[in-house]
Amino acid sequence: MHELPGDVSDANALDPASLGFMCGIEIHQQLATGKLHSRQAGQLHDVTIDTLPQSWPQFSRRLRATSGEGGAVDVAARFESRRRRTFVYAQSPNSGLIELDDAPPLGHDEDALDISLTIADMLSMKPIPLLQAMRKTVVDGSNTSGFQRTTLVATDGVLPLDEGDIGIDVLCLEEDSARKLEARTTDAGEEVVWNLDRLGIPLVELATAPDIKNPEHAKTTAFALGTLLRDTRRVRRGLGSIRQDLNVSIGCGDRVEIKGCQDLSWIPRIIYLEMARQLHFYRLSNELRELMELPQLPDDRRNTDATVEIEVAKAVAEKIPLKINDVSTIFSESTSKMVSQSLDSGAVMLAVSLPLLAGKLGVKEMDKEGAQMPRLGRELAGAAKLAGVKGIFHSDELPAYGIGEEEVKKTQSLLNLDETDAFVLCIAPKWQAELALESVIMRARAAWHRIPQEVRNVVVKKGAPEDGTTGPMRPLPGGARMYPETDVAPVVLTAERWQKVSENPPLRGAERAARLAATNLSEDQAKQILARELDDVLISGAEGSDGFPAVSGKAFATILLMGLDGIPNNLLNAMIHLREVDAIARDSEETLARDLLDGGAWKEEMTQQSKVAFLDIASQRAVELGLEPADAGALQSLIESLVAERLDFVKERGMAAIGPLMGMVMAQAKGADGKEVSTILRQVISDNT
Numbered sequence: 083m084h085e086l087p088g089d090v091s092d093a094n095a096l097d098p099a100s101l102g103f104m105c106g107i108e109i110h111q112q113l114a115t116g117k118l119h120s121r122q123a124g125q126l127h128d129v130t131i132d133t134l135p136q137s138w139p140q141f142s143r144r145l146r147a148t149s150g151e152g153g154a155v156d157v158a159a160r161f162e163s164r165r166r167r168t169f170v171y172a173q174s175p176n177s178g179l180i181e182l183d184d185a186p187p188l189g190h191d192e193d194a195l196d197i198s199l200t201i202a203d204m205l206s207m208k209p210i211p212l213l214q215a216m217r218k219t220v221v222d223g224s225n226t227s228g229f230q231r232t233t234l235v236a237t238d239g240v241l242p243l244d245e246g247d248i249g250i251d252v253l254c255l256e257e258d259s260a261r262k263l264e265a266r267t268t269d270a271g272e273e274v275v276w277n278l279d280r281l282g283i284p285l286v287e288l289a290t291a292p293d294i295k296n297p298e299h300a301k302t303t304a305f306a307l308g309t310l311l312r313d314t315r316r317v318r319r320g321l322g323s324i325r326q327d328l329n330v331s332i333g334c335g336d337r338v339e340i341k342g343c344q345d346l347s348w349i350p351r352i353i354y355l356e357m358a359r360q361l362h363f364y365r366l367s368n369e370l371r372e373l374m375e376l377p378q379l380p381d382d383r384r385n386t387d388a389t390v391e392i393e394v395a396k397a398v399a400e401k402i403p404l405k406i407n408d409v410s411t412i413f414s415e416s417t418s419k420m421v422s423q424s425l426d427s428g429a430v431m432l433a434v435s436l437p438l439l440a441g442k443l444g445v446k447e448m449d450k451e452g453a454q455m456p457r458l459g460r461e462l463a464g465a466a467k468l469a470g471v472k473g474i475f476h477s478d479e480l481p482a483y484g485i486g487e488e489e490v491k492k493t494q495s496l497l498n499l500d501e502t503d504a505f506v507l508c509i510a511p512k513w514q515a516e517l518a519l520e521s522v523i524m525r526a527r528a529a530w531h532r533i534p535q536e537v538r539n540v541v542v543k544k545g546a547p548e549d550g551t552t553g554p555m556r557p558l559p560g561g562a563r564m565y566p567e568t569d570v571a572p573v574v575l576t577a578e579r580w581q582k583v584s585e586n587p588p589l590r591g592a593e594r595a596a597r598l599a600a601t602n603l604s605e606d607q608a609k610q611i612l613a614r615e616l617d618d619v620l621i622s623g624a625e626g627s628d629g630f631p632a633v634s635g636k637a638f639a640t641i642l643l644m645g646l647d648g649i650p651n652n653l654l655n656a657m658i659h660l661r662e663v664d665a666i667a668r669d670s671e672e673t674l675a676r677d678l679l680d681g682g683a684w685k686e687e688m689t690q691q692s693k694v695a696f697l698d699i700a701s702q703r704a705v706e707l708g709l710e711p712a713d714a715g716a717l718q719s720l721i722e723s724l725v726a727e728r729l730d731f732v733k734e735r736g737m738a739a740i741g742p743l744m745g746m747v748m749a750q751a752k753g754a755d756g757k758e759v760s761t762i763l764r765q766v767i768s769d770n771t
Contacts, residue, residue, distance in 0.1 A: 086364070087100055088361055090361055092450045093354040093355050093449055093451070094354050094451060096361070098295070098297070101357060101361065102331075102333025104330070104337075105294040107300060109288045109325075110285050110326075111285060112318040113193075114318050117284070118191050118194055118283070119189070119215075122180075122181065126283075131275060139173045144167075145223060167223060167272045167274055167470075169274050169275075180282070181278045187231065189571060190255070199235065199579070199580065200587070200588065202253050203580075203587065205236075205239035205241060206239050207253055208238045210236060213233050213575060215572075217565050218256075218563050219559075219563035224281075225259055225260065226260070230257055231567055232254050232255070232257070233255045236252070236253040239253070241306060241307060250288055250290055253288055254286070255285070256284075257282045258280050258285045263275045263277050267470065272470040286317075297350035297351075301347070313590050315618070326349070328340040328343055328353060330353055332360050333384075335383070335532055336360075338536060341539050342542060348540075352552070354550075363532075364381070367529060367531060369442070370442070370529055374530075377390050391531060395527070395530075398527045398530045399527060401437050402526055405434065407435075408431070413509075418484025425509070429510050429515070430512050435503055437499075442478075443459035444458060454549060454551050458529055462474060466506075466519070467553070468555075470510075475508075476505070476506045485507075535558040540552055595608065601635030607640070619651045621635075623638045637662070641654050644672075646675070649676065660697065664711050665697075665701040666704040666711070677703060678700060678703065683699050721743075724743060724746055726770075732771060733771055736767070737767060743767075
């Protein structure tokens with residue numbers, strides 16, 4: 083065994099290759115369809131706990147873990163079921179009996195299936211002939227049924243990249259979870275409130291092979307997959323519509339799944355910090371083994387001796403027994419407001435001893451980029467918080483937080499500690515403090531081994547990553563969480579259906595850009611049209627479709643990019659046509675369009691599919707509203723008259739008089755074209771000065 087290189091205080095300088103770096107990405111993308119196993123609409127209702135409508139029914143549930151197909155209870159499910167949590171579900175308008183788990187699910191949404199098959203084809207994947215929905219145990223409350231329905235659609239694909247191809251192991255079609263609104267502590271345990279609007283919206287899950295070479299390559303891969311998904315034009319856009327999970331390990335560590343990587347620019351930093359964390363705890367494990375004269379941990383997990391690890395675990399369990407002590411009396415006169423208020427409310431202060439860990443828990447330190455350095459004390463706190471407590475106190479950081487030197491000494495004496503021993507305190511209701519400190523003990527024992535396989539979450543403050551560090555969420559789930567969904571019939575994928583998908587691929591980004599090049603758009607317009615996914619609309623209008631004549635692509639792009647909410651794109655198309663045939667004045671398109679919408683003319687004529695009649699009605703309405711173009715001769719006369727009336731002002735100011743005169747002309751000549759007014763003004767002023 084050799085000393086592994088790298089300074090954990092400078093995570094960005096760590097060398098992935100020398101540390102045995104491995105990484106894969108899981109992408110979860112919402113599809114722009116109705117819900118997967120109910121025919122409810124897929125729109126989201128943007129509410130918070132403070133704006134939650136009182137008219138929405140609410141239902142309270144408790145969940146428990148059940149065994150999977152193999153008869154075993156998944157480790158993650160078992161942990162969640164011990165947290166004594168109650169879940170309250172707010173029934174949004176797009177959720178019904180299926181979302182409440184009071185009715186059996188329906189079959190797969192056909193549009194969602196077609197989109198997932200299209201994505202599979204774009205990645206050269208092999209489709210599954212028989213699509214069987216499975217139940218994936220989830221007992222954190224995000225699914226009312228206690229499981230998520232997921233269907234394996236395709237396997238064995240490839241994403242070509244300049245840095246090297248990335249294998250795509252699986253593509254699944256699954257239900258999204260409910261959205262958490264609030265978690266609050268009650269005497270009986272934690273109560274979590276969920277909004278059911280998102281529950282059941284289809285997600286495509288893409289999982290790559292561990293082919294990613296370094297943290298920057300991970301960012302490139304995530305961007306490329308996101309771009310490919312958007313090329314289908316059938317996925318949702320906006321915050322939260324796509325989520326990236328990172329599976330990261332180095333040779334001396336183990337696989338950790340990191341959730342909450344919303345911002346692609348943070349991916350490299352998050353990965354580097356996870357590498358530093360795994361390296362730090364590998365080194366710590368061997369320090370601790372040396373103190374107990376135990377065999378050193380190999381720097382490559384493939385060389386781990388299971389028998390040795392069992393013996394180490396036994397020795398450590400004997401050294402750190404699961405013994406929880408009530409030390410409330412020591413703190414009965416505490417000057418800490420938080421401690422005294424908690425004790426007065428019925429909470430207890432419990433403590434556990436951690437032999438050999440004095441000075442090993444650490445205090446808060448920052449690395450060279452300003453992120454918190456990895457330390458065991460933070461991991462212990464993270465483990466405790468999963469039980470719902472706000473945190474813990476540990477001896478490496480005491481006295482502090484209102485806990486004095488005398489209380490520390492009394493605790494050490496009661497626990498019979500020596501100078502090499504640490505301790506942890508937790509104040510909470512007895513059941514909760516016991517669960518938290520049990521988690522602390524188990525995590526402390528794990529410090530003698532490799533980092534545990536687990537799911538972690540990026541620490542987020544004010545909606546963005548705080549510094550790129552992560553905290554524990556739950557143990558990494560195993561195969562015991564999956565079993566067949568007997569309420570959903572399997573789908574036979576026919577050769578005809580797959581052929582239809584393969585023969586009708588969506589346009590890719592380069593193809594769309596090339597198509598726009600023929601529309602005479604400016605470079606900036608073209609980029610914006612593509613970014614907003616309006617190119618299909620633009621091409622349709624520029625070529626003439628949906629019963630309306632072709633219009634100028636440049637003019638249509640200008641009005642599309644204005645983002646006129648509530649006005650259908652084909653109505654904007656009609657307005658541009660009317661302007662181009664001089665039926666309405668420039669800049670009056672929105673005014674006329676909204677009038678036609680409010681008056682019902684648009685809806686009535688579109689229902690009758692009478693586009694010619696609609697254009698006649700719109701032209702007539704423009705006259706009634708005074709939105710027709712100004713008469714050229716009348717405009718010339720008006721400008722000449724205004725200049726003559728203000729000739730002294732014009733001679734004094736010269737061409738600088740254009741601004742004030744423009745305002746006067748436009749006020750009197752409704753529907754006049756600003757460019758035309760400016761041109762005539764310049765000529766008339768020039769003739770008179």
